[in-house]
Amino acid sequence: xxxxxxxxxxxxxxxxxxxxxDLNEKLEYSSIETWDSVGHMALIAELEDVFExxxxxxxxxxxxxxxxxxxxxxxxxxxx
Amino acid sequence: MKLxxxxxxKYQPNRYPFLMIDYxxxxxxxxxxxxxxxxxxxxxxxxxxxxNGANMPGALQLEAMAQMLTVAITTQEGxxxxxxxxxxxNVRFKKEVLPGEQLIIEAEVLSWKRGICKGKAKGFxxxxxxxxxxxxxxxxxxLEEFLPK
Numbered sequence: 001x002x003x004x005x006x007x008x009x010x011x012x013x014x015x016x017x018x019x020x021x022d023l024n025e026k027l028e029y030s031s032i033e034t035w036d037s038v039g040h041m042a043l044i045a046e047l048e049d050v051f052e053x054x055x056x057x058x059x060x061x062x063x064x065x066x067x068x069x070x071x072x073x074x075x076x077x078x079x080x
Numbered sequence: 081m082k083l084x085x086x087x088x089x090k091y092q093p094n095r096y097p098f099l100m101i102d103y104x105x106x107x108x109x110x111x112x113x114x115x116x117x118x119x120x121x122x123x124x125x126x127x128x129x130x131x132n133g134a135n136m137p138g139a140l141q142l143e144a145m146a147q148m149l150t151v152a153i154t155t156q157e158g159x160x161x162x163x164x165x166x167x168x169x170n171v172r173f174k175k176e177v178l179p180g181e182q183l184i185i186e187a188e189v190l191s192w193k194r195g196i197c198k199g200k201a202k203g204f205x206x207x208x209x210x211x212x213x214x215x216x217x218x219x220x221x222x223l224e225e226f227l228p229k
Binding site for chain 1: 167168193194195196216218223224225226227228229
């Protein structure tokens, strides 16, 4: 696992308060209790801090799952 | 900028009996707001909280701090009168707030992004801290614009 992938995973685990074994590519917005509207903004803020980027509004909206989030971060130069 | 009792209602949607701030002595939009709530014996909650020991309910002290923080946000361009909701508050109460006192409130915005504000506030009576809180509030109308569909 790349260092950036670990950072990405750690953000989900910490912000969404989930166990590492519960993290998978099927994880979606609203699929768990902690990934609600506030959790979504907290997750985006954490990823912005970790990767020192600032997401555009459309990308915040499109960040609907663990999987699509990877693609979003790649747009901002984060290599996994 | 300061806001009198009428002007502040452009930026704070709560109304009697739930408007918990009387005057905003200084506000810098997006940064901080300071002001006060005067507590007379006529406050609606004093006869019931408590009959033999009137004091301002802690929940309303917290509400007063949240309303002041709201003013610091809603005085920004285009946000006047927007409704805010509480997301998370951590509050500490230091002393009772009594009839006849003035609760001076200082609220500071720590961050404001995508409809979510993190801030803190303190309430003072007689120059001493009576209550303080770390708060997170939102303007749902803005927050919802950023959510996955």
